[in-house]
Structures are given as structure tokens and as C-alpha cells.
Amino acid sequence: MKTYPTAHFENRLKTTGTTLRERPSIVGRVMEEIRRATTKSSASQTARR
Amino acid sequence: MITDLELVDRVRAGDIQAYEQLAERYERSVLALAQAELRDPHLAQEVTETVLLQGFRSLANLQDGSRFGPWLLKLARRQAIEAVRTMPIPVGTGGSGLSDGEIECCDPEWIEHEMLLGLIARLPPDERRLVGLRYFDNHPLPTIAAITGTPVDQLEEQISRTVSRLNLRWQRELEE
Numbered sequence: 472m473k474t475y476p477t478a479h480f481e482n483r484l485k486t487t488g489t490t491l492r493e494r495p496s497i498v499g500r501v502m503e504e505i506r507r508a509t510t511k512s513s514a515s516q517t518a519r520r
Numbered sequence: 521m522i523t524d525l526e527l528v529d530r531v532r533a534g535d536i537q538a539y540e541q542l543a544e545r546y547e548r549s550v551l552a553l554a555q556a557e558l559r560d561p562h563l564a565q566e567v568t569e570t571v572l573l574q575g576f577r578s579l580a581n582l583q584d585g586s587r588f589g590p591w592l593l594k595l596a597r598r599q600a601i602e603a604v605r606t607m608p609i610p611v612g613t614g615g616s617g618l619s620d621g622e623i624e625c626c627d628p629e630w631i632e633h634e635m636l637l638g639l640i641a642r643l644p645p646d647e648r649r650l651v652g653l654r655y656f657d658n659h660p661l662p663t664i665a666a667i668t669g670t671p672v673d674q675l676e677e678q679i680s681r682t683v684s685r686l687n688l689r690w691q692r693e694l695e696e
Contacts, residue, residue, distance in 0.1 A: 488658060497565060505573065
């Protein structure tokens with residue numbers, strides 16, 4: 472079986488990586504949700520005291 | 521560059537901001553895994569969001585903070601498989617009603633990306649993490665060494681071994 476050089480294959484991996492990096496990040500949304508949940512949880516703890 | 525272990529410790533001490541760095545570090549690797557399982561960019565994005573939230577909420581279950589990456593990728597795989605299981609089956613669409621993401625499936629270049637992501641998804645979590653950090657996030661080796669706490673030469677060897685194995689599987693897949 473003919474095996475393509477690793478460098479050629481690495482370029483393919485890098486191209487796939489570039490495609491993924493073009494997607495919009497969702498971390499901002501995730502952090503917003505975490506902050507909201509954390510604030511809510513500490514507010515209810517304070518109310519219980 | 522701060523290690524995963526340090527970031528996990530900071531989150532556990534109440535520094536939520538530290539989780540943002542962890543989420544940014546693994547977002548693309550989780551997305552790649554979800555994309556490989558679901559083959560739908562919108563659903564993959566939703567699963568990624570769920571996994572990153574779940575990672576924060578379940579952090580208490582992680583015993584060794586330095587294993588955050590592989591642990592999160594395990595959660596991601598489980599979540600993606602669950603999403604596939606509960607995915608609605610399209611009835612009588614007859615090729616119509618495709619979402620934006622499904623249009624991408626007809627692009628030969630996109631099919632190649634998905635094939636590759638599928639192979640990467642079948643790697644053990646540790647190797648998946650290295651491929652993600654190196655090729656999806658484009659980090660240089662010294663940065664990955666700092667993140668994972670692994671010496672550069674050892675890392676270089678691990679990545680090279682993984683890439684050679686993937687390359688071989690990729691060739692097999694193309695020949696089938």
C-alpha cells in the first residue's frame with residue numbers, strides 16, 4: 472500500500488483545523504450561562520440564610 | 521501558559537474566569553468530536569455548548585485536574601453518542617428540507633474533513649487532545665508542553681506516532 476508522506480497528511484489536518492477555527496466561538500455564551508447560574512445560586516443561598 | 525491543572529484548581533477555588541480559558545482551550549476539539557459523530561454543524565455546536573457547561577458543573581467529579589482535557593473529551597463523546605441516539609429521523613423529506621449544514625455534506629472537501637474527524641474521534645482521549653491542541657488550535661509544541669505538563673521531546677514523539685497511525689488509517693479508508 473502506498474503511504475503518503477506525513478507532511479502532506481499534516482497539511483490536511485491543518486486545513487481541517489482551519490475549517491473548525493472559522494466557526495464562531497460559543498465560549499462567550501457558555502460563560503454567560505455559567506455566570507447567570509452562579510449568581511442565581513449564590514442569591515438563593517443568601518435568601519435562605 | 522498556565523497548565524490545565526492550575527486552571528482547574530483556580531476554578532475549584534471559585535475563579536469562574538479560569539474556566540473560560542479551559543473552555544477556549546478545548547472548544548474546537550469538542551466541536552470536532554461532535555461534528556464527527558453527528559455530521560450536522562448546528563447540532564454539533566449545540567452539543568459543544570452542552571458539554572462545556574457539563575464540564576463546569578461536573579468538575580467536582582474530576583479527580584486529577586491535569587486530566588481535564590481527556591476527561592472533557594470523554595464527556596463529549598458520550599454526549600454526542602446520546603445526541604445521535606435521540607436525533608429525529610427525517611421522514612419523507614425526499615432530499616428536500618436540508619439545513620445549511622446538510623448542504624455542506626455534498627462538498628467533497630467537506631466529506632474529507634468529516635472522514636478525518638471520524639478517524640480522530642476514534643483515537644484514545646489523550647491522543648485526541650494532542651491532535652486537537654496541535655492541529656485544530658494551531659498551538660506550537662512548547663505551548664502544548666506547558667498546557668499538558670509533558671516534556672517537548674516526549675510530546676513530539678507522541679504526536680508524530682499518532683499522526684503516522686492516522687495517516688495509515690486515512691489511506692486505508694480512502695482505498696475502501
